[in-house]
Amino acid sequence: MILIGALLATCAGTAAVLASRPPSMIRRRLAQLSPRPVAKSRIRSVLITHELSRSGLGWSExxxxxxxxxxxxxxxxxxxxxxxxxPIGAAFAIAAAYAGFVAPTVYVERAASRCRADAERALVALVEWTEALVASGRPVETALVAVAERGVGSVLVDAALAAASRSYALGAPLFRALGREGSAVGLTTLARFAVELERTRDLGRGALTVLRDERERLRASERARTLDAAGHVEGRLMLVLVLCYLPALMMLVVIPLFLGLLDGLFV
Incomplete structure (x- = not known):
């Protein structure tokens, strides 16, 4: 026990001496050059919506x-x-200030929602164009780079394709880079598509079958989305009819006619 205690005391003393030594010049320089992890601020997460980078507005924080x-x-x-x-109270001014403070966040989130909807529709064009180029004899990597140079008309998809193409030009795997960029902008469909292409390449299978299956799946999804949107048109038209046309009809036709009939009865 005495020997173990002496050994532990020696280790503790050595550790204390090493800890009390100032860091070397090289370590201080490396500490200055190394990237420091940025801790997420709770206030920043409340004030800045995470949809800002996906809104396509080009706004900074x-x-x-x-x-x-x-x-x-x-x-x-x-x-x-x-x-x-x-004469209104100060509570209305506070409520108006709060509404004005929240309004830009709502605008950014709606813009991000529109960008995601445009990106989902643009993915159909991406897969169709890539499938056409691969069917003509091009490798799938070259086809994706060619589509990235042209663009598909969506801010999110074009940005992800451009970033993946730049990474591919620097030597990074294209499918892995495309999946990473798709996940970064919140396009899970694009990320899953890249994973499927990478798995197909690793298994030694042709990418044309995967592209055609993905094309049919995206077309079916877009068709279902279109039918769902068409199903809501009737309710919106009825709302417009009730709120706009019927009050105008009452004010311009029904009420004057009723007043004219009453005037004729009592004359």
Whole structure:
């Protein structure tokens, strides 16, 4: 026991001496050059929506914060001006400022939703063009690079294809880079498509069968999405009819006719 205690005391003393030594010049230089992990701020996650990079607006985080502050000030000022004529409480100004502060975030999220919808439709064109080029005899990697140079008309898909093409030009595997970029922009369909192509290549199978299967699946998905959107048209048209046309019909036709009949009865 005495021997073990002495050994542990020696180890502790050695560790204390090593810990008290200042780091060398080389270690300090390496610490300055090495990237430091950026901790996620809770306040930043509340103020900045994660959909900003996927919205296609080209806004930075500073631009979004500036828009939120300006919208909040404008809304509060508008309510304050109204309050000069109509006596309203300060709660309305606070509510208006909050609504103005939240409005840019809602706008960014809706823009991101539209970009995702456009990207889902553009994936059909991506797979169809790639399948046509591969069927004509091109390798699938060359076909994807050619489609990336032309673009498919979607901000998210074009950005992912361009980034994957640049990585491929630098020597990175194209399918893996495409899957990584698809996951980064939130396009799970594109990432899964890249994984399927990589698995097909590893198994030594032709990519044409995978492209045709993916084309048919995307066409069926787009057809189902179109039918679902068409199913909501009737309800929206009925809403427009009830809220717009029927009140106009009542004001311009029914009520004047009814008043004319009443006037004729009592004359």
């Amino acid at each position: 500073i631009d979004l914060l500036r828009a939120k502050v300006v919208a909040a000030l404008v809304a509060a000022a508008a309510v304050a001006v109204v309050g000069l004529a109509i």
